[in-house]
Amino acid sequence: xxxxxxxxxxxxxxxxxxxxxxxxxxxxxxxxxxxxxxxxxxxxxxxxxxxxxxxxxxxxxxxxxxxxxxxxxxxxxxxxxxxxxxxxxxxxxxxxxxxxxxxxxxxxxxxxxxx
Amino acid sequence: xxxxxxxxxxxxxxxxxxxxxxxxxxxxxxxxxxxxxxxxxxxxxxxxxxxxxxxxxxxxxxxxxxxxxxxxxxxxxxxxxxxxxxxxxxxxxxxxxxxxxxxxxxxxxxxxxxxxxxxxxxxxxxxxxxxxxxxxxxxxxxxxxxxxxxxxxxxxxx
Numbered sequence: 001x002x003x004x005x006x007x008x009x010x011x012x013x014x015x016x017x018x019x020x021x022x023x024x025x026x027x028x029x030x031x032x033x034x035x036x037x038x039x040x041x042x043x044x045x046x047x048x049x050x051x052x053x054x055x056x057x058x059x060x061x062x063x064x065x066x067x068x069x070x071x072x073x074x075x076x077x078x079x080x081x082x083x084x085x086x087x088x089x090x091x092x093x094x095x096x097x098x099x100x101x102x103x104x105x106x107x108x109x110x111x112x113x114x115x
Numbered sequence: 116x117x118x119x120x121x122x123x124x125x126x127x128x129x130x131x132x133x134x135x136x137x138x139x140x141x142x143x144x145x146x147x148x149x150x151x152x153x154x155x156x157x158x159x160x161x162x163x164x165x166x167x168x169x170x171x172x173x174x175x176x177x178x179x180x181x182x183x184x185x186x187x188x189x190x191x192x193x194x195x196x197x198x199x200x201x202x203x204x205x206x207x208x209x210x211x212x213x214x215x216x217x218x219x220x221x222x223x224x225x226x227x228x229x230x231x232x233x234x235x236x237x238x239x240x241x242x243x244x245x246x247x248x249x250x251x252x253x254x255x256x257x258x259x260x261x262x263x264x265x266x267x268x269x270x271x272x273x
Binding site for chain 2: 023026027028029032034035036
């Protein structure tokens with residue numbers, strides 16, 4: 001094995017705290033493989049008018065549909081999606097290829113500790 | 116990577132003649148041939164061919180605009196054998212009629228009444244599948260359709 005290509009397109013990981021549930025990635029995805037659930041929440045801070053923010057409930061990428069084009073990563077205005085090198089995530093069922101928020105965030109952490 | 120290429124637009128009547136003159140200048144091989152649906156702007160199709168000189172790598176793109184309702188242009192297949200397959204494909208996918216050659220027998224489709232690469236051809240799977248990007252608060256705004264899906268394809272039960 002020689003040096004690995006960069007960027008290593010193994011998996012797309014999510015930084016849940018950076019996601020504002022703006023839906024841009026979901027709308028731009030050519031294969032419709034991203035699903036996102038969110039709800040609005042009122043935030044009240046001292047000395048400021050109450051404001052409404054979207055809170056992320058669930059973010060799923062179905063790797064049975066994903067074609068690894070990376071458009072979602074490019075359109076994300078908050079850099080909440082990232083390429084990670086992990087590639088080993090097989091499943092014995094079709095639905096098992098769909099990864100949820102926790103798993104997508106775990107990939108982020110695992111790769112961070114690797115490097 | 117797409118580099119700057121010479122693009123020559125001609126009338127359908129000058130299609131074969133123009134390509135022949137490029138062939139005389141060494142650009143004698145058809146790299147590819149296809150069509151572009153300009154329906155939304157012009158109700159027309161552009162037939163496009165890329166001619167190359169295999170020795171030098173030079174190429175030129177020749178295009179001609181035909182009416183979308185009766186797209187017809189003379190065939191290049193007699194002059195360029197390499198155009199044969201591409202013309203069959205373009206005839207099948209866009210409904211372009213290439214005159215002066217043997218029949219453009221379909222490669223994939225069983226019937227000739229569909230032209231899947233025309234923009235007017237309904238994307239059935241995209242109509243039937245719920246779009247994950249649909250706004251959930253549909254009451255507030257008019258529902259936005261997924262890219263490429265037309266409002267006239269949506270039947271009442273969706």
